[in-house]
Amino acid sequence: MLGYKARPTDYVYHYRMDQNMIGEGETKGLAAKYGVSLKNRREGQCAILGQDGFKHIEEKGPMGITWRKEYRKLLGGDCYMSESAYNRLTGENADVKPGTFQSVLGANGEGDYMVSVDQRLLHNMVTGEKLVTGFAGYLHNAMLATRVHVLDNTDYDRITSGLTNEWLENYVFFDDTDKGDLYGFSKELFYTIVDHSGPEVEQGEYWDQAAKKIAEDAGERYEYDKETIEEHGFSAISYNQRDSSEFRLTWLYMPLFRSLDQSDFIKTMAVYLMLFIFIAIVCFSAVMVIAYTRCLTIALNNRQVYDDLKHLGADGNYLRCSARGQISRVFLVPALVGTIAMFALYSLIIYFNDGGKFTPSELAGMGNCLLLVTACSILLYGVYRLTYHNILHVLKIVKY
Structure with a gap:
């Protein structure tokens, strides 16, 4: 509850650019229905880029099951944003040096254990363009924490050139004036976002779009698809269960609405x-x-x-x-x-x-x-x- 109260923005959601998502006009009309006034709307784009890493491979031997690490030039993917988009969304003045990236943590540095600081080889998953980067520190914003990394504008434009909409996401930030039925508006906006999302993004936060493409290109089955996820101890989420704890805690595109999260915390x-x-x-x-x-x-x-x-x-x-x-x-x-x-x-x-x-x-x-x-x-x-x-x-x- 302290985290909800400390959020710098009242409403944040993101969606894949190939989705027929609710627009600004429809959002304002929905807000007017509940007597809510909106302000400070801003948008920023990010891209899903492939990256290198170490794969843990399970082996059976005389000593039982062991694991070894094997470096892969292309292992999975993550979300990268330009410094100008980050500054526009957050109101900060981040300056990322060319050839480097910065990772976003919570306001008090939460989540650093979830972020790798190794040097990265980034991949454009459509054109095959590559970019070598190095870790250059952390940025702090609770609304983008542990998922977004920030690149220099020139590096971002270069590595994302030619990406199709399925590899691009749009973040939307806005606030309210603390008047009207905030909970009713937040809940209906959440339902509307779900209704505007297609089956291709009906995925949990464990799903990696780049890793799926890598597996498919290799003729393998991606282990974290909805059809196979239960084999790995996870439950497949469903739009029909949008009010369930499983959906609200693990949907990959779950929005962050302060009034909704505060009011439904106990239920969730x-x-x-x-x-x-x-x-x-x-x-x-x-x-x-x-x-x-x-x-x-x-x-x-x-x-x-x-x-x-x-x-x-x-x-x-x-x-x-x-x-x-x-x-x-x-x-x-x-x-x-x-x-x-x-x-x-x-x-x-x-x-x-x-x-x-x-x-x-x-x-x-x-x-x-x-x-x-x-x-x-x-x-x-x-x-x-x-x-x-x-x-x-x-x-x-x-x-x-």
Whole structure:
């Protein structure tokens, strides 16, 4: 939710240029229907270019399955934009040097682990033109993060010359004046974009257009096509399920609309939230039952010992302290060690996830986790107190 609020642009969508997409006039008419006023519309083109890389090849040998890397001059594709298009969309003043590229990350540097900084050999997938480039740093914009790379204008014009519309995409940015039925407009605009998209772009974010062409040219089957995607553990998306979590989280051309994403966040993530909550309830229930049962077992096994202590003159305070010491170890040690170890592991994952730093949204998430830790600790303490009093009853120790 912090990420949605921090977005610099209210509406962003992109589409392949061979699609019969909704235009500016139709968008304004749709906005007027919901009493929404639009402003700051700007558009910028990007191109899908082939690029080199290392392919991981699986091999079976005496030691089992191993993988080796093999360099390929043409492995897959990615989206490249000219510096002028990037500046027009974002309002920035990026200056990319000829022969280099810059990759776009989130506003706080999120996603750098998803971007390769190796030198690249770019390919025009229609003409076969090639361009050697080198990594020259990062740009930061949440609306284009981890998918777009920026080239010098001259390099871009050269490498994209002759590309057909199926290899070109158009990005559209605009804002609203925060008046009218923003959610209703956003939702209908989203549906309209889906309706204007053809079956050729009914693909998940794992789909690589360049890799598909490379496989077809080699007479091979592309493994991430809709027809074969389920063989690799993914679910094929469908325009008929546009409101499903699978579609909204993985459609390759899913738009970023602030009001839609904010309002539908719970609905979009409901299947994952409910799954995690269900697992948490099962695990915590098991912890409580096991801890209670273990404590009760200890009490029953030592009932004769406590009875003998009473006859030897031990007072109630000593017996209560002894019983408390027996059961506190069952609750305190696993809970304390588990909580500290798990939160430390979580913190390390978050820290190294974005190049050795904590972003504001990650810090907020860690704060929420601390609140959950507090709530769960209070719950476990309640179970501990209930167990303690039941143990006193079983051992027939006078309560204080």
